[in-house]
Amino acid sequence: MKKKLLFLTPQLPYPPVSGGVIKSWKLIEFLSEKYEVYLASFLKNNDQEHLEEFHAKISLFGSFYIPLNIPRTPFNLIKSNLQAIPLNLYRNKCSKFKNGIQNALMFADIIFVDHYEMYQYVPKDYLGKKVLHQHNCEYLMWDRFAALEKNAIKKLALTNQAFWIKRYEKKICKHADIVLAAPNDEEELIKIGANPKKFRETFHLGDESLLDLPELQFLKTENSIFYCGTLTWEANVDGLIWFINSGWKPLKEKYPDLKFYITGKNPDNRIVNAIKENQAEGIELTGFVDDLDIYFQKSKVFISPLRFGSGIKVKVMNALYRGIPTVTTSVGAEGLAVKSGDQIFISDNMADFIHQISLLIEDELLWNQFKLNSRALAKEKYTWDNVLKIVENAIEE
Numbered sequence: 001m002k003k004k005l006l007f008l009t010p011q012l013p014y015p016p017v018s019g020g021v022i023k024s025w026k027l028i029e030f031l032s033e034k035y036e037v038y039l040a041s042f043l044k045n046n047d048q049e050h051l052e053e054f055h056a057k058i059s060l061f062g063s064f065y066i067p068l069n070i071p072r073t074p075f076n077l078i079k080s081n082l083q084a085i086p087l088n089l090y091r092n093k094c095s096k097f098k099n100g101i102q103n104a105l106m107f108a109d110i111i112f113v114d115h116y117e118m119y120q121y122v123p124k125d126y127l128g129k130k131v132l133h134q135h136n137c138e139y140l141m142w143d144r145f146a147a148l149e150k151n152a153i154k155k156l157a158l159t160n161q162a163f164w165i166k167r168y169e170k171k172i173c174k175h176a177d178i179v180l181a182a183p184n185d186e187e188e189l190i191k192i193g194a195n196p197k198k199f200r201e202t203f204h205l206g207d208e209s210l211l212d213l214p215e216l217q218f219l220k221t222e223n224s225i226f227y228c229g230t231l232t233w234e235a236n237v238d239g240l241i242w243f244i245n246s247g248w249k250p251l252k253e254k255y256p257d258l259k260f261y262i263t264g265k266n267p268d269n270r271i272v273n274a275i276k277e278n279q280a281e282g283i284e285l286t287g288f289v290d291d292l293d294i295y296f297q298k299s300k301v302f303i304s305p306l307r308f309g310s311g312i313k314v315k316v317m318n319a320l321y322r323g324i325p326t327v328t329t330s331v332g333a334e335g336l337a338v339k340s341g342d343q344i345f346i347s348d349n350m351a352d353f354i355h356q357i358s359l360l361i362e363d364e365l366l367w368n369q370f371k372l373n374s375r376a377l378a379k380e381k382y383t384w385d386n387v388l389k390i391v392e393n394a395i396e397e
Contacts, residue, residue, distance in 0.1 A: 221297070
């Protein structure tokens, strides 16, 4: 008889177009083939438009949805601070949702909590098994964000968030029976008191079908660098502004024909303003792009200039799959078994970051070495079959 799983997630895990949603989609797609899965989810933004297609692609035992859109705004941050709870818990707090999943709780052998903010719906007295899937070590991301903030009031608010999230993550890791986390997140959660015996290693991967595409060719590229990501996510906004303000001008002076493609819909106004203020010629905001391979093929270097965050970065993972030589930071590369100068370049110093981009623009031999080494590593260590087998083993325990 199949096990019965209640899968709790903060938004419809479809379509799989961003890092967190890709992982959630892969998980529920896989779990629904092995077990009787009841999905309980909020519907955010335009999720409603994708419901029909989602249900056509997957077989669920049952489902329950509640529309919810509480934005990530300074006002809501203040409100969450006043309630002494993490912002993401506040943004996903709903009494209707809590009441609506009561029947599913009675039916479930296992609650699979996808994202830490959904653990608030696991009753303290629930007698079944609880699997917590930590997409990131969330407190660490806010802690790093606070360290970069110069405004005293914002810094205090961010520091408070990090404290409350840390306290909450410690609590739920203690309550869960098994915790799925990336190696770097596992290490940080153990530091704050989580039981190391509860952890099972997982990875946030991307589109491994990129491994099947033909190899990129140095001579077919143009003098350009490339970035893709969610352009409203604070860590991405911060990293891009850091690069535009400090890195683009010296690169453009060195390579006058250099272009920088930034793909993603609805770029934050701060990115747009940084481009204008720096009179940054050669930077193109492409908007949403259906086929990113157009830019993988014509760009010499992929960059991910992240200064804070946590977990494995899917954009970097996809770059490894495709074999495009990549320059990122220690935050961008964390959780991956990469070595700077072998499969990828890693630097937190902008002068070095610029130098490494220059090396890859000019050195065809080095470029080809990175291309081959990155794909070989991705194929060996980072496939969905390996990740999903770990998840199945955790549930079968």
